[in-house]
Amino acid sequence: MKKxxxxxxxxxxxxxxxxxxxxLFERGNLNLRYSISMTTRPIRVGEENHVDYHFVSEEEFLxxxxxxxxxxxxxxxxxxxxxxxxxVDDLLNKGYNVMLEIEVKGAKQVLEKRPDALGIFIVPPSFxxxxxxxxxxxxxxxxxxxxxxxxxxxxxxxxxxYDYVVINDKLENAVEEVSKIILKECPSC
Ligand code: 5GP
Numbered sequence: 001m002k003k004x005x006x007x008x009x010x011x012x013x014x015x016x017x018x019x020x021x022x023x024l025f026e027r028g029n030l031n032l033r034y035s036i037s038m039t040t041r042p043i044r045v046g047e048e049n050h051v052d053y054h055f056v057s058e059e060e061f062l063x064x065x066x067x068x069x070x071x072x073x074x075x076x077x078x079x080x081x082x083x084x085x086x087x088v089d090d091l092l093n094k095g096y097n098v099m100l101e102i103e104v105k106g107a108k109q110v111l112e113k114r115p116d117a118l119g120i121f122i123v124p125p126s127f128x129x130x131x132x133x134x135x136x137x138x139x140x141x142x143x144x145x146x147x148x149x150x151x152x153x154x155x156x157x158x159x160x161x162y163d164y165v166v167i168n169d170k171l172e173n174a175v176e177e178v179s180k181i182i183l184k185e186c187p188s189c
Contacts, residue, residue, distance in 0.1 A: 004033075004097040005188065006088065006097075006098050008117050009099055009101045011121055011122030011168075013151065013152060014130050015130060020122065024179060029189070030179065030183065034099050035098050036054055039080065039082075041081070065082070070083060070084065072102065073109075097188060104154075108161070119162035120164045121162035122166050123159060125169040130152055131145070134148055166181075
């Protein structure tokens with residue numbers, strides 16, 4: 001059995017990574033599994049604990065950090081996010097391609113430890129469209145929206161450190177493009 005490949009999926013907050021990811025999983029032909037991150041951010045309406053994230057307190061997160069359980073971790077705005085290394089390795093060893101949906105600082109840590117990981121960066125068609133998407137989500141205050149947009153400008157500077165950059169203008173086109181990349185780059189598909 002071939003070992004799966006680690007796929008890093010990044011892009012600014014609001015670019016539509018989760019929607020894209022869910023569409024990719026629905027296709028069912030990419031041998032994909034999702035690595036559920038741990039976070040201290042409050043749960044949003046429509047999210048489910050242990051499905052979208054493992055939602056934990058700051059104490060629990062710091063305990064996991066102390067126990068060295070993270071493949072990578074980062075602070076984003078005011079919250080911690082991290083990828084549990086054992087979960088990722090268990091899935092890779094079962095032959096699955098494992099998708100990490102993480103921000104750029106975490107992606108850098110993963111690439112240092114796992115240089116064979118495939119990096120895909122999703123960009124919005126424009127910043128005004130990105131703002132509309134975050135505002136329409138209606139889950140963040142004006143202050144957090146502005147922080148996320150500032151962060152988006154910072155994150156975009158890292159896009160060329162990824163293997164592929166995909167524009168999420170029309171969802172179905174972006175899904176098709178990412179799907180083709182995974183089929184081409186992941187031997188266990
Ligand atoms: P959100 O709060 O919108 O769910 O996520 C904020 C940012 O953190 C997004 O860019 C998301 O991809 C990223 N993120 C989610 N989980 C992780 C993780 O485990 N590690 C890192 N480094 N970033 C994460």
